[in-house]
Amino acid sequence: MNHSVRSTSLLTRKKSLEPLHSFKKFPVFIGCTDQPRSKDIHANMNFDICTETGLIQLRKLIPLDLIYKESHSEAVGGVWKEHHDQFSKFVGKYKLAKILEIGGSNGVIAKKIIDKNPHTTITIVEPSPSIKSIGNITVIKDYFNEKFRYKKQVDAIIHSHVLEHLLDPSVSLKQIHDFLPMGAKQLFSIPNLEKWLSKKFPNTLNFEHTVFLSEYFTDCLLKKNGFKIIEKQYFGDHSIFYATEKVNHYSNLVIKNKYIRYKKMFNDLVHEYENSAEIFNRKIDKFNGEVYLFGAHIFSQFLIYFGLDQKNIPAILDNAKSKENKRLYGTNLFVKNPNYLKNKKKVAVIVKAGSYTQEIKNQLKKINKSVVIW
Template identity: 45%
Template sequence: MNNIKLVKRHKCVISDSDLEFLSQDKFPLFCGCVNSDDQDDYICDQNWTISKEGVIQLQNLIPLDLLYANGHDAGSVGALWEEHHKEFANFVIKTNPKSVLEIGGGHGKLSQNCLGIKNIKWTIVEPNTENKYENVDYIDGFFHKEIFNDRYFDTIVHSHTFEHIYNPHEFLEEISSVLMGGGRMIFSLPNMKKWLENKFTNCLNFEHTIFLTENVLEFLLQKHRFRVLEKQYFKEHSIFYHVCKDESIDTLKVVLKNEYDENKKLFLDMKKYYQEKIFSLNQILETTNKKIYLFGAHLFSQYLIYNGLKIDKIISILDNNPNKQEKRLYGTNFKVKSPKILKEQDDSLVILNAGVYNDEIRKDIINNINKNVEIIGF
């Protein structure tokens, strides 16, 4: 643990105001699955703070090369994600881009959905791309404005990337500086306010280190002279933005609205909810004779385990992503299995805490695997 040189936030990364302590807990550095031994796992302190304006943020940050050393494949599996990628692709295509730079392209789903509709020059900048497509150009590494020194792009696109950025001001300043010629930025990000209201545990974590409400986001955009041309909601999952550079914006008149009371209450309410829920769940686990499984080889399960869920009766963790199956969930000793193992098990109980994906997973288990499985959801 002492080998990690943490990046410290001493002031609010959005407003530069002082930070107030909210909570501290220990949590696995990585929220995915690995083949390595558990002795290689890092369990780190999560120190959550809030600014006087109400911007919740993590104080101690993990170096990016370590945080993403095992990659990041969120958004690659599931019907809801597929629907998101298609809707966002349509949102991008209707702006008629000619040459796109996608930041954090990862699994490539967005590029392939867009290129299936229209022939566009598409480039992805991404530090860890395993499966590359022939119809896409790739730049290995993190985004930096020097990419534009010998290349031209009329549109910058990113999907569920902005919430991973440690310093949004620097990120937007870099993009703003290379879009001087009327270029556009189109992006999708989680509807974080809805996620926290709905008590989704993947809202804030080592990867999502700032609570980006629409108020905070639109303050940032205006501060860097971006005007919102269109905004679209994708269920309670994501928000799509289409913005352009507008040099006429007077940045001195841009003010960050105060959300302190509202956001602090949302955060503390979620903490209290899980304390009570895990306590009652532990009572059920002590008395049941059923075979117990935990769904979600991700932060969803890690959150329950590291907040007091009794794991001695849990057989394994289930996940429908084949890339995670037969691997170990980081920060635990649990090997991941396919939910298909429930097929003949009528005496099974599944703990389900997968946020916005709960309904999709519940329906899949009941309708396609075994209708007799008992599911306890959050």
């Protein structure tokens, strides 16, 4: 497998990187598959930290055709629905006429914006769209990069939970700046990664989120690449909405060093999952009933990587219809709908799912009042 290797900090471009942690032979795909277990690919997930800034970044990058080989996230559930509702309102209040959306996927945000702003037109640029052009929405199957060409002028570019997936956010922000006319807007949502890491969420950094794009670092990169921050809105501890404007001013990058703080936060995450796997194994051994794991995603892959015993777990539960009866990549566990628990007498579920934990617990209690949740 071919890797590209980062040898310098994405913020300073200096060789100021220090090894932080290596997750040996971690599954390269965060999702579910129909293929046999023997075809799963694993690679070392090595993270470095910049000693001058505290930026954490993945050292070796996995080819995109492996980590995005299949769709793995339907963004299902109440938290995501509320996120899309709030972000579309955030965009809508700017009364934009012509929008280009990067990575629009299934078009759910575009549809919500147009529902409230029927005179708005939106062009979605997405390499793997699951929506076709319809009404005021035009879909272009392509990547937004230096090769992308679009002759029509737009008032704004929007994107949601895209920037943290890009391999070099600073380069991507410069491309957006070069594309937009002066005074045009860039509105976007990013995960609140510093909050996520402080709460020890494993979806903070992985083979997809390869840069610790905290709020502070995002602010720095926006100013460096010619964007004025108009406002920010917080969606709980889940996401941050940004409204920015293209200006003809570039700030020199002066960065406070977050090295000590971010290194400790990352190491705390590792220790949390080491301890959690051990605790859950002891609980499983003592429980007189079936034990299931919730979430066919990175949360469960982390627990299993750190030693959660798969032998005593009959299946993994997930709300995504597209994952049902498939196997969580890198594991032996197949996916069932949570309603599978409905008539079970003695059953427990391990729920360690970051921002979505409380929502999942509430759902499970509605399905089966007697379920034990760890």
